[in-house]
Amino acid sequence: MLLSHEAALRERDAQMLKLPETIDSQQATLASREAQTEPLKLLIARLRRMQFGRKSEKLDHKIE
16 A cells, blocks of 8 residues: 555656646647737727727727
8 A cells, every 4th residue: 555655646746847847838838829819809800990990999898
């Protein structure tokens, strides 16, 4: 039983050592997705202004 507990602790320690790398990877993924969505939000806002005029600017705040 003690060996099983020690193995579990070693596994936990190994996972904890990987956490900074995992966090960096997730942050990079999030930044990439934000970079992809921002131009699309601007395009949607521009298209709304073209279709509906200045009143559509009120809708822009609902997107964000």
